[in-house]
Amino acid sequence: MSISERSGETEQSFTQDSNPTVGLMSLPPELQIAVFQSLDSLEDIACLSGTCKQLHGVLNAHIPLICETVAARTLPCYNEMRAVVAEQGLLATDHPITEMSLIAHFASMSHNMDKLITYYHTFWVNNSHNDPRISQQLSPTEQTRFIKAHYQLWAMMLVSQDQRAQKISELDLEQSILLSDFLCIFSPEIINDAAVQKLVRQVPRFGRVLQRAIRGHRNRQFALQLGVEYHPISWTPYQPPYRFAWWCDKQQDLLHRMLSGALFEQGGSAHHPIEIIDDLEDAQEW
Known part of the structure; x- marks a missing residue:
């Protein structure tokens, strides 16, 4: 050659x-x-x-x-993402993707969810009242739950008041608890949906209104399923002053040890230091 x-x-x-x-x-x-x-x-x-x-x-x-x-x-939680896209009027849930322009839109929505997870992790870094039972770094399973809840909340904000009430009425107890908690750290700025941002501008307390509706349904479901009234404190792990189940458990434990005398025992005081948690801060809203 x-x-x-x-x-x-x-x-x-x-x-x-x-x-x-x-x-x-x-x-x-x-x-x-x-x-x-x-x-x-x-x-x-x-x-x-x-x-x-x-x-x-x-x-x-x-x-x-x-x-x-x-x-x-x-794409994580693709079905929930499609529900949001349907409410945006871009593509019905039972229709396949037929346009290249939707690829960029779907990718942008997914990136915004990644930003929300980063926002969540940053939130816990700056939170001085950490609940040890709440993950400061979301596991893959927790990330899926987190993203799914945010898509559900996002879709609720794009429909009429009657449709929103219908969606809330269809939530089970676990879903209503999750949505109530995650609504506290829902960020319209990171979601970057013009319709959601317009709604928040027009109704500045919309987040609080939606929160009350979800919590009301949660309380009714709790009473219906368990036969007892549910009267939780208003705040969640994600809202100042961070009063939640762990906080209540700490105070109940302190009261029990005071009434039983264990608080004043040498061994008890050494193994159970008194923890005072400030709960007088004002709640923040978006």
Whole structure:
């Protein structure tokens, strides 16, 4: 083989190695679709389709099949996200993704949820009244619960008052407790939805109104299921002055030890130091 032939072979090999789409374009359409479906994010789909006209055409011809597969696998709480998108009037929940513009919108919503999780972790760093039973760093399971609750709250803010009341009435006890807690750290700024931000501007105390509606349903569900009235204090672990179950347990334990005399015992006082928690701060609202 001549030097020129070897040089040409090397150049061809280099070109194929440096441009992986060359081999991808030689695949049959069904395998090209499978490659798209194996990607890790909607952003990756957009990037790959932008490498050449042929792959862009493959994506345009099969947007629902490709995007629905990747979105359902990679976007946390995809069904709840779709419910929000439906309330935004962009895509009904029973319709597949058919437009590339929705890919960017879905990716933006997912990024905002990541920002909310960061906001949550930052919140606990600055919180001086930590409840040891509340995770300061969310586990993967807790992150799923957190994101799902925020999408549910987001969707509630996009509907009419009657529809909102209907959604609240359909919550079970656990859901109403979670939504009540997470509403306290819901951030319209991070959500970055123009409709939600407009609602908050027009009704500055909307968060408090929604909170009362959810808590009222929570209390009714509690009484219905357990047969006893539920009269919790207003605040949650996420609201100043951070009075919650742990705080109440501490005070009850202190009272019990005072009444039983254990508070004044040598061993008791050594093992159970008195903890006084300030509960006189004003609650903050958004």
